Structures are given as C-alpha cells and as structure tokens.
Amino acid sequence: MSLTVNELTKKYPAVSEYITQIYLILRDYSYCNNRRLSDHIGVSASAVSQAVLRLKKLNLVEQDKYGMIILLSEGVTLAEELLKRHYLLEYLMVKNLNFPWELADSEAEHLQDKVSPEFINHLDTYLEFPKTCPHGNPFPDNPNAGKILNAPRLSESKPGGTVEIVRITEEGERIPGLLHSCFEIGVMPGMMYDVSKVLEDTITLVSKNTGKKETFSQAFAEHICVFTQ
Numbered sequence: 001m002s003l004t005v006n007e008l009t010k011k012y013p014a015v016s017e018y019i020t021q022i023y024l025i026l027r028d029y030s031y032c033n034n035r036r037l038s039d040h041i042g043v044s045a046s047a048v049s050q051a052v053l054r055l056k057k058l059n060l061v062e063q064d065k066y067g068m069i070i071l072l073s074e075g076v077t078l079a080e081e082l083l084k085r086h087y088l089l090e091y092l093m094v095k096n097l098n099f100p101w102e103l104a105d106s107e108a109e110h111l112q113d114k115v116s117p118e119f120i121n122h123l124d125t126y127l128e129f130p131k132t133c134p135h136g137n138p139f140p141d142n143p144n145a146g147k148i149l150n151a152p153r154l155s156e157s158k159p160g161g162t163v164e165i166v167r168i169t170e171e172g173e174r175i176p177g178l179l180h181s182c183f184e185i186g187v188m189p190g191m192m193y194d195v196s197k198v199l200e201d202t203i204t205l206v207s208k209n210t211g212k213k214e215t216f217s218q219a220f221a222e223h224i225c226v227f228t229q
C-alpha cells in the first residue's frame, strides 16, 4: 500500500468502514462473504459488490471461488491501524472526556480517518496504552484477545450462574438501543451479576454490587460476552 491511511481513506472514504467491518466479522465469525457484509453494514448487495471490487483493486482483499473474503496482509495492517485509532478515540471520549458511552462508537467512526498518526501515537502514550475499548473489545495487539473474543455470550448463560461482563460485541455496538440499555442498567465490562432467570425472550440478572434485579432482552444478550464463574 503506497498511500498512507489518511491519504487512502480520503481518496476512497468507504474503504475505512468496509475494511474494518470485514476484519471484525472475520474476528468474530471466522468467515465473511458479501451477504454477511451487506447485512452487517446495512447497505445493498450491489453497493457491497462495488466496494469489494475496489478493495480487490487496492490489493487489500481477495475472494475465493465460494465468495469468501480473505484479508490480504495490507488489508490486515490497514484494518488494525483503523481499529486502534477507533478504540483510542473511544477510550479518550469515555474515560477522559466523560462523553456518553453509547455515543462514542459513532463519534470515533467519524474521526478515525481524519486524525494524524502523530496524534494517535501521542494519544496511546497519554492514555497509557489501553488494551480494550470502553466496551471491552480488545485492541489488535492485546495479548488476551483470544480469551476475550471467545468468551461465551450472555444469552447462553444458565440460571444460578455468576457472570462477569467482558464486552459488548462490535456488532452489538451498532444495534440501536443496545449500548444505551447497557449503560442505563450498568451492564459494562467488569460488572458481576447472578443469573436469576432465563426465558426464551429475556434473561434476568441480579447485580452483585447493588442487588438490583434487571431483565434484559435475549436479542441484546446475544451481543454481550461474559466470563462465567
């Protein structure tokens, strides 16, 4: 890739979103095709085809004969750089600027292509090299990324168990209302809950800190990962 991240994303604005979403889908599900990308980003199949074609021309991805998208090494480097920018900006907003937890994701998305590498390096040092975003998702170089990414979903929990919230998936961060509900209830990384009731549509948690009981939609619980105890 002869262009810098800033030059590339300025020239092809859609590249930033597509390459990071492909990286994240592969990280969470191990496979990615045009259909999954289209569902994930919420755009038409033809828009995805055009975007993937562009990524191929830029030597960032290739597709096998079944249509599975493979990230090439320059694609991985670009996605990891953009993700690091995204997470550092989210971290700054939430932890240092007290910006709402549920709004930081979209705000960081606007800024991640615009800031300079010098600013990002400064931010990394200033924030003392964080290893997860405020929603618990691991930086690409987090040595515990495997354990964090493989944590089971809250929706799979059994009544009577105790869970520690690990992360809201990137997919979950994009679901309208999910981050807001988590914030309101206090379902955030590090918080501990007893699982009191599991029904088809809902799951009821009792906070280990406050004893408060909260009922949560299973559709949301599918995007919350936990360590079970």
Ligand SMILES: [Fe+2]
Binding pocket: 090, 105, 133, 134, 135, 136, 137, 173
């Ligand atoms: Fe995040």
